[in-house]
Amino acid sequence: MADDDKDAIYADFTDAVNMTPAELEKWLKTEESRESGTGVGHDMGEHIVAIRHKKKADLTDEDYAQMKKVTGYVHRHLKQGGPEEDKEHSPWRYSLMNWGHDPLK
Incomplete structure (x- = not known):
């Protein structure tokens, strides 16, 4: 994987994952x-969490694939917009949070 690709993936990941470890x-x-x-x-x-605890120099190709x-996932689900009412307690928000993104932040 080219370093330019890794830089773009890293930047997109850090934008998408807005929850701290x-x-x-x-x-x-x-x-x-x-x-x-699902699980x-x-x-x-x-x-x-494991990826966020690593230094960028220590990330593997597998880490980049996961990122x-x-x-x-985050971008696809954000496009759905979530429910009109009670987004705070919705399965839509909870699912995104499992993937490191809190849409209410």
């Missing part, structure tokens, strides 16, 4: 997180 770790321990959708998002949240997947 500590916020995401705390969220992943909640019942709402575990009950939101895929919850598992990805754990990968995101690209996260960015795509």
